[in-house]
Amino acid sequence: MFQFAPVSDRIRRIREKKDVFTGGKYMTINSERTKIYTDYCREHDNEFPVLKRAGALYAWCSTKKANVFDDDIFVGTPGPDAQSLSPYVEWNCDWIPGVVDSSDEDFRKAFQSTNSIYMSDEQRDHFREAYVYWKDRTLTKMVEGAMTPDFWDAFGNGCILNSAAMGRHSSYSVSGMPQGHYVANFDKVVNVGFGAVRKEALEKIEKQKGKVFGDKARTHVFYHAVVRVCDGAILLSKRYAQSCRQKAEAAEGGRREELLRMADSLEWIMENPARTYWEGLQAILLYEIMLATDAQQHGQSIGRVDKYVGHLLQKQLDEGTITSEEAQEYSDAFILRIYD
Secondary structure, eight states: OOOOOOOOHHHHHHHHHHHHHHTTSSOBBOOHHHHHHHHHHHHTTTSOHHHHHHHHHHHHHHHSOOOOOTTOSSOOOSSSSSSOBOOOOSSOOTTHHHHHSSOHHHHHHHHSSTTSOBOOHHHHHHHHHHHHHHTTTSHHHHHHHTOOGGGGGGTTSSSSEEEEEETTEEEEEESOSOOOOEEOOHHHHHHTOHHHHHHHHHHHHHHHTTOOOTTHHHHHHHHHHHHHHHHHHHHHHHHHHHHHHHHHTTOOHHHHHHHHHHHHHHHHBTTBOOOSHHHHHHHHHHHHHHHHHHHOSTTEEOOOHHHHHHHHHHHHHHHTSSOHHHHHHHHHHHHHHHTO
């Protein structure tokens, strides 16, 4: 009968840190994504939507803090902290005034007192600035602009129209439900890589030159958006590779060697097919935080991880380049990291 390996000391430490966070201590707000997306969209206000969306994601990939933390077996977090709460503003931002427009005394009591969800004064300003830009540009406002009067008869049905209260403010939500359930193509990310996808998109762009008529105008900008996303994914991985090398400078012994191995793999993955079990799991994690950053986590799943990386693990086990204990630790660390 199969038996799991014992939980390693390292996994136990990682788990303990996450338990503290989920217990309500040391929670922080991630305003980094809000600022990056707001700044990009404000500076490219008239850009075609699919290009703007891809451009904002590339801006995030290229400028977010790519921090590597002690005990990290895998890298990649939605924000600059090891764990944080990540609000989204472009779907509906009506919640912002109720959070940031209270008196300074009430704000500090709510967000800067002991064991509170921490938001700095600078982050408070980030959300204020975001509200000014997004209040008339959210997806909610776009859907509202397309609604005929008969839709309002469905108010309160919990799907198209709903209502909510935030402190002294009340609001209604238009199209506030997830877009549906889907599993993105993690298999292609792991076993093909964004480099091949980028090459294919560039070839399609080249074939369309001088022939962009009718519906081809939509596919033309779509392929350009695909190139931006591919560039962002590849750059994000390479930036984490650089962070691993920087952290290795202050590390010693086995940890230094591990960080350098991680850096070498991060230089390779996302652009190219994963070669090892670790690389496959890491590629899944980086793709997942890109998906969560661009479109929240509503309705999306990573699907069958074993279908993407199982063959990589089996190959290493057959070659003797990984032990069952190492594979178990990678699996444990992956599950704990996906929680972030």
